[in-house]
Every structure is written in structure tokens, then in C-alpha cells.
Amino acid sequence: MADLLIQINRENGGIAGQIAAELRDAIRGGRLVPGTRLPATRDLAADLQVSRGAVVEAYEQLVAEGFLTSRVGAGTRVAPRTPTAPGAPPAAARRDPGSTGVCGSYYGHRPTSPDLAHFPRQGWLAAVRHVLTTVPSDALDYGDPGGVPELREELAGYLCRVRAADVRPENLVIVGGVAQGLSLVLHVLSREGDLSLAVEDPTSINQVPLLRRAGARLVPVPVDEEGLDVRRLTGEAAALVTPAHQFPTGVVLSPSRRAALVEWAHAGGRLVLEDDYDAEFRFDRDPVGCLQGLAPDRVVLSGSVSKALAPGLRLGWVAAPPELAGAIRRARGELDLGSPVVDQYALAHFLRTGGYDRHLRRMRREYRRRRDALAAALSEELPRVRVKGIEAGLHMYLELPDGWTEQEVVRAARELGLSAEPVGPMREFAGPPAVVVGFARLPAHQAAEVVHGLKVRMSGHKIDPGGRLA
Numbered sequence: 001m002a003d004l005l006i007q008i009n010r011e012n013g014g015i016a017g018q019i020a021a022e023l024r025d026a027i028r029g030g031r032l033v034p035g036t037r038l039p040a041t042r043d044l045a046a047d048l049q050v051s052r053g054a055v056v057e058a059y060e061q062l063v064a065e066g067f068l069t070s071r072v073g074a075g076t077r078v079a080p081r082t083p084t085a086p087g088a089p090p091a092a093a094r095r096d097p098g099s100t101g102v103c104g105s106y107y108g109h110r111p112t113s114p115d116l117a118h119f120p121r122q123g124w125l126a127a128v129r130h131v132l133t134t135v136p137s138d139a140l141d142y143g144d145p146g147g148v149p150e151l152r153e154e155l156a157g158y159l160c161r162v163r164a165a166d167v168r169p170e171n172l173v174i175v176g177g178v179a180q181g182l183s184l185v186l187h188v189l190s191r192e193g194d195l196s197l198a199v200e201d202p203t204s205i206n207q208v209p210l211l212r213r214a215g216a217r218l219v220p221v222p223v224d225e226e227g228l229d230v231r232r233l234t235g236e237a238a239a240l241v242t243p244a245h246q247f248p249t250g251v252v253l254s255p256s257r258r259a260a261l262v263e264w265a266h267a268g269g270r271l272v273l274e275d276d277y278d279a280e281f282r283f284d285r286d287p288v289g290c291l292q293g294l295a296p297d298r299v300v301l302s303g304s305v306s307k308a309l310a311p312g313l314r315l316g317w318v319a320a321p322p323e324l325a326g327a328i329r330r331a332r333g334e335l336d337l338g339s340p341v342v343d344q345y346a347l348a349h350f351l352r353t354g355g356y357d358r359h360l361r362r363m364r365r366e367y368r369r370r371r372d373a374l375a376a377a378l379s380e381e382l383p384r385v386r387v388k389g390i391e392a393g394l395h396m397y398l399e400l401p402d403g404w405t406e407q408e409v410v411r412a413a414r415e416l417g418l419s420a421e422p423v424g425p426m427r428e429f430a431g432p433p434a435v436v437v438g439f440a441r442l443p444a445h446q447a448a449e450v451v452h453g454l455k456v457r458m459s460g461h462k463i464d465p466g467g468r469l470a
Helices: 015-029 041-048 052-065 121-134 149-163 178-190 208-213 255-268 322-335 341-352 355-381 406-415 444-459
Strands: 068-071 075-078 172-175 195-201 216-224 238-241 271-275 299-304 316-319 386-388 395-399 420-422 434-438
Touching: 015 052, 041 052, 052 068, 121 341, 121 355, 149 172, 149 299, 149 316, 149 341, 172 178, 172 322, 178 195, 178 208, 178 271, 178 299, 178 316, 178 322, 195 208, 208 216, 238 255, 255 271, 316 322, 341 355, 355 386, 355 395, 355 444, 406 420, 406 434, 406 444
Parallel strands: 195 216, 195 238, 238 271, 271 299
Antiparallel strands: 068 075, 172 316, 299 316, 386 395, 395 434, 420 434
């Protein structure tokens, strides 16, 4: 554990900011090398004769910026990063794309992934500890395959309060993420015969095999600037939509389209399957309620904690009309007897005590900083790239200029450590070349160097004196 020389001026105020600036300079200057363990917040506060809260705030800021990492049991350490020397390639380009870098690792090829280095370990540990010391032994036995009552109660209240849903605990089924939730819903619906399912175009190619395996016959329907083009729906039995923040385009289903979709469902006795994707993170727009709240008898709402907390928890939910909810619960019992109960109780406690809300507020601020940094760098360095869909969520939709191919951009972005996917394979209908880029794992202070590296690669090193593409 390193002793630190930190100088602060108490007359200037902003103690936390001064501590963060001193540590930042020490890391950049090499006085604190990667892997160095910093003093505990209480010890450093005592050394500096400041409040522990100021040190905690400074550490949290530097973790968010990618200078520090913090893990339970391992303390707070200088992140494994190498400062960029003048004229050297961006630091991200020197790393193995599969390696662990700052902020836990923002590498990989899933632009929708959250920054797992910010998983609220202390809060979750406290929730699990509370569960293991308070729940009766019988609670650990086989339970309701629809989920433990405490979690369904808390989720119902949360969804009504935050998503304007019309949900009762008895109509909720706890599942292993949205993927399993959709599989169960389609499994139940396909028992009634041929299941034609309208899906947004473009859409994530990762879910297509899942939907087909569950028994659905997919019917692509175009997406435009207002979301799913409801006028193109015909006699499908159901439609799968992401109205809060469509993947990959990032558009929000407009009020008129929402009304039209609900009318379509009512008119034909059809169902709308709502994937409440990216609903937690909004930046430049008013909150958008879920579609289910408008028509709880026709809309099946699916959600999870995969973006808010971590995909590996495999915790999600399905809110369905009563008869369908019962069928989904029975199907869950037939297939695997339900989700792990300790994690369910822990999430219930995390919701009830406000930990979930506090974590979301903190991450919403951090993801906005990262989005702003990447958007600003793209505007400055690559003005011919059209940036769309950034009012919410964890990804950007980039329409490419003439002469650029999706595969070339994706390859260059991944070489720089930026998560990216081509949109072409997600389409049935023609559209302009575009890529999806994730910003959740890209620290704000690294956005400029990564985008500059992308500019150099895509311009073939031909840059005019003004710093723009030649």
C-alpha cells in the first residue's frame, strides 16, 4: 500500500476535486504506476485531515474516468494503463482486444454491454448478506417457479412507479433474463399453432435463432425515424418491439405509432411483445413510459437487470395478462423449476432499500459523460459520420459516409478497443451503411484518442491541415 504525497489548498475549497487532480497527475506522470494499491479512504482521510467523504468522492471519480480500479478484497489500485507518449499510437491500439484494461475492460464486440467494473459490489454484498442472515431455511427450498413473492411485489411497485406499467405481482414471472422470457412466451404461444411474429428491421441478429427455436416464424417490418412502421403490419399473430430505444437505430417509438400498434393489437386479438430495452438510461429526453401501461391486456412486458447491473446475474421478468402469465409460470416449472432464490431475495432487498435507484442515478450520470465525450470527438474528428440514437441507451448508431464499408469501420474500431457491430447483417430491407458502437465501457478521457485513431485508419493517413479527412 503506497504512501502518497498529496498537496491540497484548504482555502480554495473543492477538496475532493483537488485530491482527484493530484492523483490524476501522479498517475499520468508515472509517480503512481499501474497496479499500485492506494491507501484505504479512511487512512488517506486521516493523513490529509479531511473528511472521508472527500476521499471517497475523489476515488469514485477516478474509477469512473478509468485511472483507478476498485474491487472488493483487492482495494483501490492504479488501473493497468500506459500513458500515451507524444506521437505514439493510442493506448487502446496497443492493447490486446481481449485483455482487461481500464474500467474493468471495455473490450469485446457487444456494444450493448454495461461497464461491469461499476457493478455495485458493496451494495449487492450487503443485500446477499441480509438475505442469508434473515430468510428462513424453508425459503431456500423449491419455490414458486414464477419467482419469490417478495421480488414480484417489489418489481411490481418499481415498474408501476418508474415505467408507468400496469402490473400486479401475480402477473409477473421471474425469468433468467429477457432471452428466456421471450423464449417462454413464444413457447406458450406456439402451442396454439403457427406463430407469425413481426420483428423490427433492422434487429439484433443474436436473438433471431432464439426466436425461431422457440417456434416463431419471423416477418421483418421496417423501422424508420418514428420506430416500427405499423402500417406494414398485416395478419401476424404478434409483434416484437423495443419502443423505449430501438436496437440498433436508437429511435423511440413515436406516440402516434404507439397508439396505432395498440389499435392493431386490439383489432385482431393480437399480442405485442415489448422488450423494455435500454429503458433505464435516458439523457436528453423526457421519460418514456412502457407500452404495456397503455394496454396491459394486449402487451407482454419483458425486462431485466442486464444493463442496469450485470448480464451474468441472469435476472429478468415477464409481465403478462393473467391467463398468459399463468401459462408462462407453468411452462417455467416444466422446464427448469425457477430462478435461484438467493439472488431473487437480494434483488428484492436492493430495490426495497433504494440501492437500485441510487446505482441507476450514478450510472446515468457516468454514461452520459462517456456518451458526450464520444459524440464530441466524432463531431470534431469525423464530421461526415452521422451520429444517431444517442438520447438514451448505451450505444450509438453511426451512418457512414460514401466510400466507407461497415466491415472496415468495425475492424478498425475493434482494433482500437471500441465495441462495434455492422448493421448490414441485421437488415432484410436495404439501408445506408451503418455501424453500432457502444460507449458504456469507453472512459470519457479516452474517447478523443480512440476516435482519432479511427480517423487515421479510415483516412489512410490522409489528413488535411485542418485535421479533417482529405
